[in-house]
Amino acid sequence: MEKIMKQKNLFIMVFLLLAASAAAQEFRGVSMxxxxxxxQGREQVVVVGVRQGATTGLDPxxxxxxxxxxxxxxxxDVRCVSTPGKSQLGLGSYADYRPYPSGSTAETFTISYQAGLNASGVTVSWDEVWPGRVTKLMIDGEDMAGNTSVETQFATGQVVVEVTFDPSPLTFTANPDPLRFDVNNRDQLPTKTLTITPNGEPNAAWELSADVEWLTISPSSGEGEQTVDVTVNTQVLPAGQYTGKIRVRSPVFGAELDVAVQMEMVVGIGAVAAPGSLELLQNYPNPFNPSTVITLELGSVLQEQGTPVLLVHDLLGRVVMDLSAEVELRHGVQTITLDAAQLAGGAYSYTxxxxxxxxxxxxxxxx
Known part of the structure; x- marks a missing residue:
């Protein structure tokens, strides 16, 4: 029994690896x-294209x-059939993929059709916007630029489709580049937009990450041209200039781009507050789980009477935490760590x- 279970687990692992490989392969190429x-109410979709890993024969x-x-x-009946000197598809298939080319190339595909009872021909149609890397489409020797369909004149026959592919490597551009922030730690944390554009593969997937902790990106992944929000997520930094980068990466191809980020902290937490003024900065991180840091300053002139009070309230105004004992009666910036492990998730205020x-x-x- 144990031997059978091991063989079963090995089979499952191999199946998952093959499935993952096939899923990744789907992105390597272009299809139309x-x-x-x-x-008469009957239609069939056939797919032609080029793929990395494809052969001129059948690739299950x-x-x-x-x-x-x-x-x-x-x-x-409609199917892709063998094209002399180009492919060998046996009795035919609903898809015909050729090896991924190293340069711009025109591939010829053959589609066999039978219109069926009471039909005098068929209509071949396609999306108005061609897939990325398709630069030309010809059917039966005629350029299809500006068209979205073509009709045949016979009830049975073959349609010869010629597609020109441009295999230029996938690249990314970003706008703006570089991305600049001017931050004042007494103002609301700034957010700017960044547009990611894939070139050569309009619907290519991408992933984003930052090499510094003071940046938050949302969303951090997507596909095609898309605008993301980039936010400076902390004010707990000394005054000065900071640099970082946003990494744009393809999860499949080797395409990559680094977007420079420049930030100037205009005031910074080390600045001296106006006499008698109280400072309470936004906690960081926020949102958080389960702990966060609250930064405050009592001002350059301490009060003769009274002690500072720092309370956390829920949405009903009830006091759920009293952090007053953590506040030191002194000049300068101080930080207090709030551990909310015992609180329920939700919005809170701190005063x-x-x-x-x-x-x-x-x-x-x-x-």
Whole structure:
């Protein structure tokens, strides 16, 4: 029994590895769907294209499966068939993929059709916007630029499709580049937008990451041209200039781009507050789980009477934590770590009272 279980687990692991390999392979190349219909409610989608790992024969891992023999002429049937000197597809398939080219190339595909009963021909149609890296489409020797369909004149026959592919490497551009921030730690944390554009593969997937902790990117992954939000997520930094970069990477190809980020902290936490003023900065990180840091300053002139009070309230105004004992009666910036492990997830506020002054900020606990 144990031996059988080990063999079963090994089979599952091999299957998952093959499935993951096939999933990754789907992104390596370009394909074009052609819809063939007979005007009598019947249609069939066939796919032509180029793929890394493809051969000129049938490739079951790329969804090229040999079909049964063609039915009688009265039955609607559409399939990709062998193209002399180009491919060998046996009895035919719904897909015909060729090896990925090293340079711009035109591939010829052959589609066999039977319009079926009461149909005099078929219509071949495609999307108005061609897939990325498809630069030209010809059908039966005619340039299809500006068209989205073509009709045949016979009930049975073949359509010769010629597609020109441009295999230029995938690249990314970003706008703006570089991305600049001017930050004042007494103002709201700034957010700017960054547009990611894949070149050569309009729907290519990408992933983003930052090499510095003071940047947050949302969303951090996507596909095609998309705008993301880039936020400076902390004010707990000394005054000065900072640099970082946002890494743009393809999860499949070797395409990569580094976007420079420049930030100037105009005031910084080391700045001296105006006499008698109270400072309460936004907690960091925010949202958080389960701990976060609150930065505050009692001002350059301490009150003669009273002690500072720092309380955390829930949305109903109830005090859920009293951090007053953590506040030191002294000059300068101080930080207090809030551990909310015992609190439920949700929005909270924290209030600093000292003398006649009172400041409040909100924060989000995520669980």
């Amino acid at each position: 769907e052609l819809i063939v219909s007979n005007g 891992t790329l969804e090229e499966s040999e079909l049964p023999p063609q039915p009688p002429n009265e039955i609607f 600093l009272r000292y003398g006649s002054q009172r400041l409040t900020r909100t924060m989000m606990l995520v669980k």
